[in-house]
Amino acid sequence: DMQEDKEAIFDAVDNVKLCLKTFIPMIETMTVIKENMRNAAAKGFINATDCADYLVKKGMPFRDAYKITGTLVAECINKGLTLETLPLEEYKKLSELFDEDVYKAISLEECVNQRKSFGGPAPEAVAEQIKSVRKILENEKEN
Structure with a gap:
């Protein structure tokens, strides 16, 4: 198995890693303007x-x-x-x-x-996703 059928997956993983390297400093330095976010969401x-x-x-x-x-x-x-x-x-x-x-x-x-399903924007759904990601990160630290 030369994993040729998985080449697209490897490329995607590489791209995600590059995006994460870019996102970390962006998120660390961004300013959230709630009013602008609300106005954009209401359009x-x-x-x-x-x-x-x-x-x-x-x-x-x-x-x-x-x-x-x-x-x-x-x-x-x-x-x-x-x-x-x-x-x-x-x-x-x-x-x-x-x-x-x-x-x-x-x-x-x-x-x-009202959007409470998996991955939805309802506060409880978001809290569940955050909890899940934190658990994954903790497992990664241990390994």
């Missing part, structure tokens, strides 16, 4: 799926919820608004299932907190 209607999920949780088929959400996003774009700033009466024109609680469901914090 682009990343909460549109959460808006559709909101309707699904209230009993609407996803296909219909998806269509309504698409209409809402288009309206926001035309009016220069976001889903968070669109007035409730605009939501209600498309479905009576919308209520004041839609704003909580589509908030950035709620959108992040």
Whole structure:
């Protein structure tokens, strides 16, 4: 076995090692500006799926919820608004299932907190990943 089939993996590992050498000093010297991070995360209607999920949780088929959400996003774009700033009466024109609680469901914090799966951005998922990586690093130190 000349490991020719693994050449791409070896190249990838070498590239990752180079990236890590670059990332360490970058991360050590970077300044985190939370407001800029939040503003960047809030752009682009990343909460549109959460808006559709909101309707699904209230009993609407996803296909219909998806269509309504698409209409809402288009309206926001035309009016220069976001889903968070669109007035409730605009939501209600498309479905009576919308209520004041839609704003909580589509908030950035709620959108992040709902992503609890492995590798997700919810705080508990991130904490679990950090714990896992620390354990791996400790094992590496011992070996």
